[in-house]
Amino acid sequence: MSANNTLEISERINKAIRKNSTDLDLHGMNLREQPVAIKDLSQLRHLTQLQSLDLSYNKLIMLPNGLRHLTLLQSLNLSQNQLKSTDGRRHFTQLQFLELNNNGLLKLPDWLRHLTQLKTLDLSQNQLASLDELSQLAQLQSLNLSQNRLYAHPVRQPSFTKLAQLQSLNISQNRLHVLPNWLRHLTKLKNLNLSGNRLTQLPDWLREHTQLQSLDLSHNQLTQLPDWLCEHTQLESLALSYNLLTQLPDWLHQLTKLNTLYCYNNPITDPPPEILGDALKHSFSTVNLEALHRYFNQLLQARTVTFYEAKLLIIGEGGAGKTSLTCKLQDKHAPLPKKEESTDGIDIVTWHFPLPPECDEEQYRVNIWDFGGQEVYFATHQFFLTRRSVYVLVADTRQQHTDFYTWLRMQETFGGDSPIILLKNRNRRHGSRFFIENLPELRKRFANLKDVIELDLENVPDADNWPTLLRNLEYRFLTLDHVGKPRPATWVAVREALSQDSRDTITQQQYLNVCTEHYIKRTDNALQLSDYLHHLGDILHFQKDAVLGDLVILQPTWGLDAVYRVLDSETIVKNWGQFTRSELHTLWHEPKYDGHHHHLLRLMENFQLCYPLTNQPDTFIAPQLLEPEVPDYTWDHEDNRQLRYHYPDFMPRGILSRAIVKLHDRIENQDLVWRSGVILNNGYARAELLELRGENEIRIRISGQNKRDLLMEVVKALDELHLGFPKLRYEKRIPCNCTACAPRLEPHFFNLKDLLDRLAHRRDTIECNNPPYNYVAIHGLIGDDIRHMQKHPGNPFDQRNIYNVFGSLYQGDHHQGDKTEVGDITDSTSVAIGRKSSADTN
Ligand SMILES: Nc1nc2c(ncn2[C@@H]2O[C@H](COP(=O)(O)OP(=O)(O)OP(=O)(O)O)[C@@H](O)[C@H]2O)c(=O)[nH]1
Ligand SMILES: [Mg+2]
Ligand SMILES: [Zn+2]
Structure with a gap:
């Protein structure tokens, strides 16, 4: 220490004493000797107000003795000295910032244990191997251990469970082959620097560190990134330079906050260099993330996967x-x-x-x-x-009366070509065997009926036929038409996201946002997917409905339970299906239905399960629950018009009650309606609609004036229903x-x-x-029901006429006599109706 130096040191200290300073900077003063020998340094003890002391870049080998009096010290910089070891006990109980970097420390000073207020500690560039002294530093937020001799000792590991505040940790350049176990507990870390080690892979427990915002993995020997890293969605910065990566994984696009990505000096071939550009040329260049996302996006859209769901x-x-x-399933x-x-x-x-391995x-x-x-x-x-599904019809063998024909008709009507398995349950080996007498006939008549299996569900899994049932079911599922067809990979991502979502409902906009996040950006594509998922029974989305279109029901039971609850309600059943809005509030009292009563009511109206009374506010009728007894009413039999809908082999339930919902504002006095009939009145004519289940018929009679108008209205409503x-x-x-x-x-x-x-x-x-x-003259029977004759819509030069008779369309040419049915006009409802009734012939 030169004389000049000594002079300057004592001057600075004395000045600080005079001024009662809180800061003192003695860095780079060449302080070298044994501190006890420096009189001036012992003066430090008078600086009792000192909060910040910088002794960095000196040649201290011990701590100056006077320091122990500086009880208010909050910040102490001892970096770049030669404090090979540090002596004695010191009580810097207020110390928050401590720099001990670059000292050649072999061991941590014992007094570190007591620095319970310490927030920042820099221990880089020493020769530390053990960290036990840090385990009590509960306030520590930032710790730098870069360039030491840390190694992941398999047994002797400090316990860092108390370091709950630690947010930044630097353990770069320690020659680590694996990460030390003590890192495992530091799940609050936001910044983690692991660069310059010898890591070949990351441990699975790092998956828990989902708070990470910046992760430096550069200068290691990683050959690939673990997939779970995609869950670290808080990541803003990721450094991967100087590794052995050949690929940047496509889940990187899920890290939506990522704004800085380094990948220099890796043998990356995918994505191609055109995408990574400068990031491969300079260590300081970051990847153009927008280009990267575009690339992954295209890849995802082009990629397809097979959907296995039904x-x-x-x-x-x-x-x-x-x-x-x-x-049992x-x-x-x-x-x-x-x-x-x-x-x-x-x-x-x-x-x-x-699924089999090849899937x-x-x-x-x-x-x-x-x-x-x-x-x-x-x-x-x-x-x-629904169609495109698998059905099981369960029949209890003890009840001989199961009407298989009706069940199978119903399944065929609504299920389209979906296969159905008939399960004869409770088929005790020694009990009374029951036979389906007309089984061969049923099989012939119903192509959908694929398998008949006898089983005792009670004995599952030991029941003989249980494996057969499972095999059959699995086979039916695997051979469904829509299954195994390639779909955009983005669809799977959206389905996954939706099935992870625990909410009962989301808005259409929220649904579209989920789609956008997973790279389905076009609304029409997103709606196509929601329609698909609606069909699979994953969600309910009535896209075209004015009220419900905005609601995506993620849990179908949320809606179904609410609807069935109304039909099951004892009070409503007792009231013959009449209920008020306030009764619905009671039925749908749970918070999950808050704000959705109008949706649920609409759901019921949409299913034609109820209608509002026009003469009584906030009151509704569920026509299925109406009184069965036919009320007294008069009917004028003079000069009636009649029409009947006949169902030659199967009449679904509820056709009339649904027609009632459609025509409810015509109900006479709003009350001439019962479970199997209704009287409509439009001011000129009256219509009587009766459902005769025994006859498989809906019968319509019209009396009064302008009968045709009311008849047409009824026919239109019924025809629309049959479209379903x-x-x-x-x-x-x-x-x-x-x-x-x-x-007669x-x-x-x-x-x-x-x-x-x-x-x-x-x-x-x-x-x-x-x-x-x-x-009988046919024109006399239907003459005035030929609603309109029009030119062929597809070709104005075609002189043939289109007849619309009770909703059935025919085309014909009186002069040439070659009248043929219209079957290929696509864009009008009434044409479609014509086509439906023409199915009668098939
Ligand atoms: N002993 C015996 N009991 C059975 C068997 N299968 C069903 N049961 C019983 O029959 C009763 C009705 O069975 P469920 O499975 O609830 O019938 P379900 O078809 O779902 O009835 P709903 O929901 O009312 O339409 C239950 O008490 C069952 O435990 C069987 O193979 N052997
Ligand atoms: Mg049941
Ligand atoms: Zn006759």
Whole structure:
């Protein structure tokens, strides 16, 4: 230490003493000797107000003695000295910032243990191997251990469980081959510098460190990044330079906060160099993340995966064992449900089964819809009998009366070509065997009926046929048409995101946002996907509905439970289906329904389950629950118009109650309506609609003036309803008006289609079926119901006419006589109706 130096040191210290300073800077003063020998340094003890002291860049080998009096010291810089070891006990109890870097420390000073207020500690560039002294520093936020001799000792590891505040840790350049275990507990870390070690992989427990905002992995020997890193969505900066990576993984685009990415000096081939550009040329250049996202985006869109997901619908009479089957599919050892646990409405659960190894995915996801078997539900259930699904019809063998024909007709009507497995439950080996007498006939008639399996669900998993049932089910699922078809990979990402979402509902906008996040940016694509998921039973989204279109129901049971709750309500049943808005508030009292009552009501209206009374505010009727008894009413039998809808083999439930909902504002006095009939009144004419289940018919009579207008209104409503049953066979029948029939209450009825066929073949008359078998003029039967004749819509030069008769479209040319049915005009509802009724012939 030169004389000059000594002078300057004492001057600075004395000045600080005079001024009662809080700061003192003695850095780079060449302080070298044994501090006890420096008189001036011992003066430090008078600086009792000192809060900040800089002794860096000197040649101290021990701490100056005077320091121990500086009890208010908050910041102490001792970096760049030669404090090989540090002596004694010191009590810097207020110390918050301590720099001990670059001192050649072999061991941490013992007094570090007591620095309980310490927030920042720099220990870099020493020769430390052990860190035990740090384990009590509960306030520590930032710790620099760069350039030491740390190694991951397998046994002797400090416990850092108390370092809960630590946010920044630098352990770069320590020659670590693996990360030390003590890092595991530091899950609050935001900044972690691991660069310049010898890491070949990252430990799985680093997955928990999801708060990380910056992670420096540069200068290691990583060959690939672990996939779980995609969960570190807080990451803003990621340094990967100087490793052995060949690929940047596509999940990087999920790190939406990432703004700085280094990848210099890696043998990366994917993405190609064109995408990474400068980032491969200079160590200081970062990856252009926008370009990278675009690249991944395109890749994702081009990439397709196969979707393995479908709906299983379990139908059958009450108590047949539907829920039992559902339980056993999910867990073959599950106990059977109790008798009193009859299913309310519909339960939806998922079941997974493993896929063969050659498939893209590991598991097939089945959404099981377990339908309540009580009769009151049947009309409503129909809405959920979807196509492109697998069905199981469960029959209890002890009940001989299961009407297989009706069940199978219903399944065919609503399920399209979906396969159905018939499960004969409770088929005790030694009990009474039951046979389905007409099974061969049923099989012939119903192509959908694929397998018949006899089983005792009670004995599952030991029941003989249980493996057969599983095999059959799996086969049916794997051979569904839509399954295994490639879909954009983005769809899977969205489906995953939605199924992770625990909310019951989200808005359409929120749904679109989820899609955008997963690179489905166009609204039409997003809606196409929601339609698909709606079909799979994953979600409910009635896109086209004015009220419901904005709501994406992520948990279908959220909506279904609410709807069935109304139909099940004792009060509402007792009130013959009448209820008020305030009763709904009581029924839907849970917070999950808050703010959604209008949606749920709309859902019910959408399913044609209820209608509002026009003469009583906030009051509704669920027509399925109306009084069964026919009320007294008068009817004028003079000069009625009649039309009947006949269902030759199967009449679905609820057609009339749904027609009532559609036509509710015409109901006479808003009260002339009962479970199987209604009287409509438009001020000129009255219409009587009756549902005769025994006859498989809806019968319509009109009396009064301008009968045709009201008839057309009724026909329009019914035809629209039938559009929902593409496989339903029905015919429209019109009464004969011959002299023999006219006076009769039960005239002969012609099938409208036969009449039109005859006209098409230039036959203007038809023979009545009642004696004396009069010939009747067809134009007289339907003449004024030919609503309009128009030119062929597709070709203005085509002179042939289009007839619309009771909603059925025909085209014909009177001069040439070649009248053919219109089947290929696509864009009008009435044409579609014509096509439906033409299915009668098929
Ligand atoms: N002993 C015996 N009992 C059975 C068997 N299958 C079902 N059960 C019982 O029959 C009762 C009705 O079965 P569920 O599975 O609830 O019938 P479900 O078809 O779901 O009935 P709903 O939900 O009312 O339509 C329950 O108490 C079952 O435990 C069987 O194979 N053997
Ligand atoms: Mg059940
Ligand atoms: Zn007749």
